[in-house]
Amino acid sequence: ERSVKLTNEPPTGLNAxxxxxxxxxxxxxxxxxxxxxxxxxFGLCHFxxxxxxxxxxxxxxxxxxxxxxxxxxxxxxxxxxxxxENNQSAKIPWADLRYIFGEVMYGGHIVDDWDRVLCKSxxxxxxxxxILDETE
Numbered sequence: 001e002r003s004v005k006l007t008n009e010p011p012t013g014l015n016a017x018x019x020x021x022x023x024x025x026x027x028x029x030x031x032x033x034x035x036x037x038x039x040x041x042f043g044l045c046h047f048x049x050x051x052x053x054x055x056x057x058x059x060x061x062x063x064x065x066x067x068x069x070x071x072x073x074x075x076x077x078x079x080x081x082x083x084x085e086n087n088q089s090a091k092i093p094w095a096d097l098r099y100i101f102g103e104v105m106y107g108g109h110i111v112d113d114w115d116r117v118l119c120k121s122x123x124x125x126x127x128x129x130x131i132l133d134e135t136e
Contacts, residue, residue: 012056017049021073036092036132037084041077043126044101048073050122051106063112076105092132098123 022045030038051068054061079100087093101107102116102123110116 014053017052021045021048043131047126062115066109094127
C-alpha cells in the first residue's frame with residue numbers, strides 16, 4: 001500500500017510565525033476594517049507569534065506545553081471585532097482587551113501562575129495606545 005502523510009506544523013522563527021498569523025486573515029475583510037482595528041489586530045498577531053515561539057524552548061519558554069493554535073488567534077480576532085464594534089467610545093478599552101485575551105482566550109490554556117504573569121506582561125507591552133500612533 002502507498003500513502004501520503006500530511007502535517008501542518010507551525011513555522012520556525014518569530015518572523016515566520018508572524019507572517020503565518022497575519023496571512024491567516026482574509027485580505028478583503030482586513031482592508032475593510034478601521035485603521036485602529038488593523039493596528040490592534042497586528043499587535044494581536046505579534047502576540048500570538050511570540051506565544052507560539054516560546055513553546056519551542058520547552059521548560060525555558062513555559063513551565064508546561066500549552067496548546068496555543070490558530071483557533072485562539074481566530075477567536076481572539078472575532079472577539080476584538082465584536083468588542084470594538086459594540087464599544088461606541090473613542091477610547092480603546094485596553095484593560096478589557098488585555099483581560100479577555102490574557103485571562104480568557106489564551107489564558108484559558110495557562111495553568112501556571114508564572115506563565116500567566118508572562119502572558120500578562122506581553123499583553124501590557126503590545127496593547128497600549130502607542131500601537132495606534134501610526135494610524136492617526
